[in-house]
Amino acid sequence: MTETTTLRAFAPSANVAFLKESATIAVSARARALKAQGRKVIDLGAGEPDFDTPEFIRRAGQKAIDSGATKYTATEGILPLREAIAAQTNARWSGDDKIVAQEVVVSNGSKQSLFNACFALFGEGDEVLIPTPSWTSYYEMVALSKAKPVSVIGDPANGLKATAAFLDAASTPRTKGIMLNSPCNPTGAVYSTDELREILALAEERDWWVLSDEIYRRISFDGPAASVLDLSTRRDRLVVIDGVAKAYAMTGWRIGWTIAPRAVSAAMGAFQSHTTSNAAAVSQHAALEAIVNVDAAEKAITHMVAQFKARRDAVVKAARVAPGLNFVYPEGAFYLYANVATERGGDGTAFAAALLEKHDVAIVPGAAFFTPDWVRLSYAAPSEHVITGVERLVELYQSYGG
Ligand SMILES: Cc1ncc(COP(=O)(O)O)c(C=O)c1O
Structure with missing residues (x-):
């Protein structure tokens, strides 16, 4: 006799029921499915450098394995890495209260x-201002912390950047913090020092937390991108988030960090000790080498940023073939953000679907970044793919009368 089992229905808890799959990951999955059918898809969806991790960093990872760095470490990370991050960051911080390892x-x-920073700082009843468009996960992270993400649409005449005045207008007595990201994903816009200063002054006046995601800071083409640490006079409401993923081409090693006041760092450390514990020991040693071997790192970063810059120039040139195509001039990161909405073609979601299904180019619809008329094209891909991708985007846009 055979037994039949009926699967019982699963209802996700209220903690996660509202979450949607990340749109960037969904696009990559669809592109992979088409590739599996034999289609030659150009994938310009992913935000991941197409370079190998530099050799000197890979070697440090290998050495770490061979020398036994395969055990748990302190939750907050190995001390030499935290000290190296603090030392590197102090170069940008002019205050007397030098950053110490306990703040990393x-x-x-x-x-x-x-x-972790959102979870430690925000909660029920709080509102958090998010300049929009911005990276899709900010909204979900704030919502997972039970706070309310408040989208502040940026100025289309100024790279879709939010000004202090925009943030002020969107604030309420419940506003507890803001999320900054310069250079910005998805637009590639870089906030000027004046723009950042004004925002920081407003935040200080209102006692808001400033979470500054500086993961793309080193990928800046027309001069250095400012860190909030270059401009702030105090850092008791500042959390700087950074990591090795983008500038060092180390996405898969999974190492990031926060620089935050001691009490905040202690709360984040305690939370992490009950969730994931330490980041992979081997990866921490590789990241340490990336930071302390300054000469090799600068050489590698300079080479990669030069490649991104050459692609940026080529992408802008190709996009300008369609005079009506409105896009943010990308000054950093590796994205082109364009408004492709037309009466005939529909919004960015319809456009991205048509570009993938009919022209084999995967890009991310701007709905993922709360600006549905736009699309994001990543140029972290071989130049010839990038150029073909932009040419097809332009052709499709023009075929819709754009
Ligand atoms: C704005 C932004 N912040 C953070 C991340 C996450 O980077 P990591 O690989 O260090 O987790 C990304 C990755 O795409 C990003 O675009």
């Missing part, structure tokens, strides 16, 4: 650091 918490990527 190393995690499994800046994504985890961002979440």
Whole structure:
């Protein structure tokens, strides 16, 4: 006799029921499915450098394995790494209260650091201002912390950046913090020092927490991108989030960190000790080498940023072929953000679907970043793919009368 089992229905808890799959991951999955059918899809969806991790860093990882760095470490990370991060960051901080290792918490990527910071700082009844468009996960992280994400749409005449005045207008007595990201994903816009200063002054006046995601800071093409640490006069309401993923081409190693006041760092450390514990020991040693071997790192970063810059220039040139195409001039990161909405073609979601299904180019619809008329194209891919991708985007846009 055979027994039949009926699967019992699963209802997700209220903690996660509202979450949607990340749109960038969904696009990559669809592109992979089409590739599996034999289609030659150009994937410009992912925000991941297409370079190998530099050799000197890979070697440090291998050495770490061979020398037994395969055990648990302190939750907050190995001391030499936290000290190296503090020392590197102090170069940008002019205050007397030098950053110390106890103010650095190393995690499994800046994504985890961002979440831990939101979870430690925000809660029920709080509102958090998010300049929009911005990275899709900020909204979910704030919501997972039971706070309310408040989207502040940026100025289309100024790279879709939010000004202090915009943030002020969107604030209420419940506003507890803001999320900054410069260079910005998805637009590639870089906030000027004046723009950042004004925002920091407003935040200080209102006693808001400033969470500054600086993961793309080193990928800046027209001069250095400012860190909030270059401009702030105090850091008792500042959390800087950074990591090795983008600038060092180390996405898969999963190392990120926060620089935050001691009490905040202690709270994040305690939380992490009950969730993931330490980031992978081997990866921490590789990240340490990336930070302390300054000459090799600068050489590698300079080379990669030069490649991104050459692609940025080529992408802008190709996009300008369609005079009506409105896009943010990308000054950093590795994204082109364009408004592709037309009467005939529909919004960014319809456009991205048509570009993938009919023209084999995967990009991310702007709905993922709360600006549905736009699309994001990543140029962290081989140049010839990038150029073909933008050319097809332009052709499709023009075929809709754009
Ligand atoms: C703005 C932004 N912040 C954080 C991250 C996450 O980086 P990590 O790999 O360090 O978790 C990304 C990755 O795409 C990003 O675009």
